[in-house]
Amino acid sequence: MFDEAKHLRIPGPSPVPPSVQRESSRPMVAHRSSDFMNLAKQCINDLKEVFQTNGQIAILTGSGTAAMESAVANLISPQDTALVLSGGKFGERWTELVKAYKGNPTVISIPYGQGVDVKQVEQVLQSRPDIKVVFATQNESSTAVMNDIEGIAAVTKAHDAILVVDAVSGLGGIPLYMDAWGVDVVVTGSQKCLMLPPGLSFVAANEKAINRMKANQSPRYYFNLAAYFDDVLPYTPNVALFYGLRESLRLIKEEGLENSYKRHRLMRDMVRAGIKAMGLPLFVDEESASLTVTAVSGVEGLDVEAFRKLVEKKCGVILASGQGEMKGKIFRIGHMGYATPLDMLATLAAIEVGLILSGFSVTPGIGVKAAEEVWVNAN
């Protein structure tokens, strides 16, 4: 109908608030001016609250993968052993990055759709004093699984290893208390719960991690985090998005981080209740279900990809497909960042209409009803 009226319900990029769009369209300024440096420092200050850390924060002009690579480039020297907790595309990316930097990845491979078994991590760490870094994923958006970072941090603390967490698709929406839990490094991107367009990414590191980085032997320049920790803006930053970042951090502060976590949990619970009521199988069990994205399994007689396209064309809601081998087997619903409980009702209604138009038997309104009940009960 109207192209720009479509609801972007994918696990990032997520919708950008109009005020963030407006701020991001300010005229360019000299990024070496003191005004801009002050803006960057203010952003870093506010980011510390979001990361829940008193450590250092680097703002990179790059994607979430750039931030992940910078963590590896600064912590993995050739031949270093790393433990990767991998249950999907983004766990696999850690493994690829460790290999790219000539490290030796030991992988705990978790079946798609399941969360990390903390006990298993503990056992591996106890038997492997050579592990230098543990790479984990807070929110595996490819399978819509949320991992127990608090538990992983607790068992890693007993070991000498550094814990690095990919929180790209969760930070700001899923609780992560970096300092309190003892996570050493956290990376995230701009285009998820931080409600910005893609283009910036972030690395937070505590003192222990920063000390390790100093001794690291891997070649790095743009990704040398020390340059960012020391100089804030070592290379030309994405000026426009820094203005947007200041505004999105203002919005996060205005809502309150704990309220944001609550809102994400409510949206997750509404979507799951609605999907269940429609008779569609949820791909992930309650205990590991992500707060920011929900994966729905296909069923007999439903062509998932054709259904997704129909929901976009007829109802104006863009759902995400499965990635890699999951394509055609699941579809995913993003509920991260600039999204509201009402958006979830609209999304469920669109799914209902889409199912009916796909010839799939579902009672109209049944999912919306279940989700409304969750919302009402949360009030």
Place this chain on the structure above:
Amino acid sequence: MFDEAKHLRIPGPSPVPPSVQRESSRPMVAHRSSDFMNLAKQCINDLKEVFQTNGQIAILTGSGTAAMESAVANLISPQDTALVLSGGKFGERWTELVKAYKGNPTVISIPYGQGVDVKQVEQVLQSRPDIKVVFATQNESSTAVMNDIEGIAAVTKAHDAILVVDAVSGLGGIPLYMDAWGVDVVVTGSQKCLMLPPGLSFVAANEKAINRMKANQSPRYYFNLAAYFDDVLPYTPNVALFYGLRESLRLIKEEGLENSYKRHRLMRDMVRAGIKAMGLPLFVDEESASLTVTAVSGVEGLDVEAFRKLVEKKCGVILASGQGEMKGKIFRIGHMGYATPLDMLATLAAIEVGLILSGFSVTPGIGVKAAEEVWVNAN
């Protein structure tokens, strides 16, 4: 939650498409340049399609009331008799305007919530050859009533009077075939089905009307329509909104006018089905129910104004109150311009949640279900 994520479901101003917003934020230009004159002429050309006329079109920088006043100022001389078909706030505005220009209004007063009785108009016209102008309202947004303009035009044709139609809250969404039906003057505003911010208004007139205007004795300068018909841009226009207008006219052409009428009818039918299913009374009968706004009557035990505020605060949907004596007795749901069937499902869901949180007994999802069925059946 997020202020700018609220759904504006009032009968204007209506939501503005992002591409129209972007176009409206272009840098200022000299409005006397040939480029800008060409843009204005292109807009007038495209507007003729929307008005369904080969007559002349004036683009005023002003509100819908400005366009209404210009019609009166150019067609009513002191002591002229006018017939006003009045069934709400905007019919009453015609009467006030005729009085302001020292004309004599004869008013057919229609009870709130009902449409004009064409037979009655015919009878009055037959007995009153002194009537110079008939003033009608296509869409009385204050009561959510749509009038039979085709019928009114048919009975006015037999008379010497000029027919002036206020189509402020309908043009582009509700069928109006100006030339084919024989409507002499049509006025509208930018902020309704034309999907622009408020700030521009439009008057279309045929030859018969333009000839009458030449003999008119009322004082007028900014509202002298001949100046606009002759010079297009006689005074400084709202430059930004002309860029927006070009884009909104492009969007209307892209959708197609007949498709826009169909979409508005579908949204109307969905909303009415949903409201009915919730057990709330519709203020207007099917035959006179507006395609662009729906009025819902209050019921015993529901504080309409408190309910409206709660729906905005808790669900993020802004509904309209009743105007004047209707305040507290009805609430209104706008579905005009940049709005989709999915928006209607979200609005109905918000109303359901709002009713429940107001302590009003309603089955969650029941209205959404009914509206989904209407949508599915329209496919």
